[in-house]
Amino acid sequence: MSSRTSPTGQPITIRRAVARDAKRLTRLVRGSGAYQGKYAAAVAGYRVGPDYIEAHRVFVAVGADQHGDRVLGFYSLVLAPPELDLLFVADAVQGRGIGRLLVAHMQSEARAAGIDRIKVVSHLPAEDFYHRVGAVRTGTAFANPPAVPWDRPEFEFHIPPG
Numbered sequence: 061m062s063s064r065t066s067p068t069g070q071p072i073t074i075r076r077a078v079a080r081d082a083k084r085l086t087r088l089v090r091g092s093g094a095y096q097g098k099y100a101a102a103v104a105g106y107r108v109g110p111d112y113i114e115a116h117r118v119f120v121a122v123g124a125d126q127h128g129d130r131v132l133g134f135y136s137l138v139l140a141p142p143e144l145d146l147l148f149v150a151d152a153v154q155g156r157g158i159g160r161l162l163v164a165h166m167q168s169e170a171r172a173a174g175i176d177r178i179k180v181v182s183h184l185p186a187e188d189f190y191h192r193v194g195a196v197r198t199g200t201a202f203a204n205p206p207a208v209p210w211d212r213p214e215f216e217f218h219i220p221p222g
Contacts, residue, residue, distance in 0.1 A: 072158065074165045077118035077134060079110035084131045085120070085148075093151045094185040102183075102208065108146070112136070116145065117169060121158050135162045137169055137178070144180045144217070163193045163217075170219045180215040190215045 077085065085108040089095075095103045112118070117137040122129040133149035144166060149159045170178050181201045182190050191197070195215035203211050 072121050072123050072132060072161060073129075074119050074121050074161065077113045077120045079113055081118075081120055081131070081134075082108055082110045082113060085113075085118070085134055088131060088134065088148050088150055089146070091151070092148055094183055098210075099183070099185075118146075119162070119165060119169070121149075121162055123153075133158045133162055135166050137166050139173055139175065142170065142175045142178050144178050147180075147186075159189060160193055167217060167219055170217075171222045176219050176221070178217040178219060180217065182213045182215055184210065184212060187213050 086106070089106050089108060090103050092103065108118075117139065118134060119137075120134040121132045123132050124130070131150065132153050134146070135144060135148075136146040137143075138145045147159065147162060147166075149162070166178070170176075179198075180190060180195055190213075195217050197213055198216045199214040201208075201212045201214050203209050
């Protein structure tokens with residue numbers, strides 16, 4: 061678990077996800093503004109279950125609010141083959157540096173696991189974000205209807221040794 065301060069000055073803790081986070085993470089995915097309109101079908105039945113959390117390195121960014129810990133975002137790092145499988149930031153807190161904090165944490169986790177490159181198949185609306193946080197465009201994941209009816213940009217993070 062690590063604690064950091066967001067660019068807004070509020071404390072943010074990044075911790076390993078646990079089974080009881082599953083419903084909140086699922087709601088974050090399904091409620092993402094990036095998956096509205098033509099993209100809505102991609103997450104309509106999506107579920108981040110306790111089994112997924114157990115099988116992968118899933119980390120949550122939480123901040124304290126009047127109701128306790130509030131999930132601000134999360135990511136999932138798959139080690140074999142190395143891939144950033146999921147990265148979501150709650151719509152209400154986008155643009156506040158939380159995605160950047162999650163990416164930095166993911167890079168630290170990858171480095172600790174001895175990984176030097178992480179693949180990302182991006183959602184089209186997230187393409188600019190990945191450019192801004194240092195990912196390099198490496199290609200295109202072509203549409204695979206009906207599951208994914210559009211092409212998606214592929215990126216790679218290069219993880220320098222620590």
